[in-house]
Amino acid sequence: MAVGALWNFGQDSGYLLGESLVGFTVGAADGTIGRVERQEDRINMQHLVVDTGVWKFGGSVLIPAGIVTVIDSQEQTVSVSPSRDDIKTAPRFATDSETTDQEYLTEVGDYYHALGF
Structure with a gap:
């Protein structure tokens, strides 16, 4: 897994x-x-699991912490660098076990690295 x-x-x-x-x-x-x-706070593995609601067929996406640009605790918002389409076409998140699966995390990391993140 890329760190x-x-x-x-x-x-x-x-x-x-x-x-x-x-x-x-x-x-x-x-x-x-x-x-x-959900979120994972382990150093070199930090990420968010985001419920996308209906725009991505009611699924969830795994977002690496490094693409988060701004956290506004007052407004309870998180801003990210990639576009919605970039995130929509990221490797699909299917099960909770993927949050620690090195192969899946490497695939996600490779995807975002290819986009320049």
Whole structure:
């Protein structure tokens, strides 16, 4: 699994270690993605699982912490760099076991690295 900036919240993101983002609204520049369902806080594995509601057939997506640009605790929002379409075409998230599956996380990491993140 690739480690580094993609799998850790950036210093400028506003994230405070141990802060729960569950329930926060996640958005890109081109619209809302969904709400944070779960989060993983282990260093070099930090990510969010976001319930996308109906825009992605009622599924969830796994978002690496490194693509989070701004966390606004007051407004309970998380902003991300990629567009909705970029996130929509990311490797599908199907089961909870994928949040720790090295092969799946590598696939997700490779996808976002190919986009320049």
